[in-house]
Amino acid sequence: MNNGYFGFCGTPTRANSQNLAEKLSCLHLDAFARKRAEKFGLDIVTTSWEDNARSKNSCWGPCITDMSLGVKEDKPHPRDFLMSMIRKPNYRDETCDTPIEKFCVTVGNEKKNSSLKRITLKEFLQDIALYTDNNVKPMWRDRDSQIVTSVQA
Known part of the structure; x- marks a missing residue:
């Protein structure tokens, strides 16, 4: 069932009730979610970066910061997930001092x-x-x- 929202709405079944961290870590690969994000001028990424001194449309700057969010799961077995983030595209990020x-x-x-x-x-x-x-x-x-x-x- 797709009701137009991001995420994992609908009736839970054994097939789609996998770990939430695992689902969110794959969100950037979901074509529907990506299209939905684009409608709002957003992107779904696993690495975001910031540089308040970067030139427009450039990935180079004097104080660039890369950020990724990770989740470590211990049970049922140890594993790590790199989380998806919903944000403005990296080249069009909006910042506030x-x-x-x-x-x-x-x-x-x-x-x-x-x-x-x-x-x-x-x-x-x-x-x-x-x-x-x-x-x-x-x-x-x-x-x-x-x-x-x-x-x-």
Whole structure:
């Protein structure tokens, strides 16, 4: 059944009830999903990249960042999935410069039985060792007053 939505709508059957991570990792290969995304000016990719100083329609720039999302599954057997992302096409990505104090992250899930709370990205980077398993120095620099953000799903 296709009701015009992205994703996996319809009546679940044994044949189509495979692992959700596995399904999402293959979404970029789904012709219907790709056509549907195109209608909204979107693309489905497994690697997205960002460079606020890149020339138009170029993949080269002084501060390019590649991003992929992965899911590690332990049960029923260990395997990794490279996730599909729905976003503007890599050459037409839209970005927004945001003051770092206005961008929040959720912390608390790094420790068992901890309460979740929101802090600014600046606070996170100033005390990153509190929120990770890594014993690292603070990653905040005064020059990092603005961050480049973009929408990805």
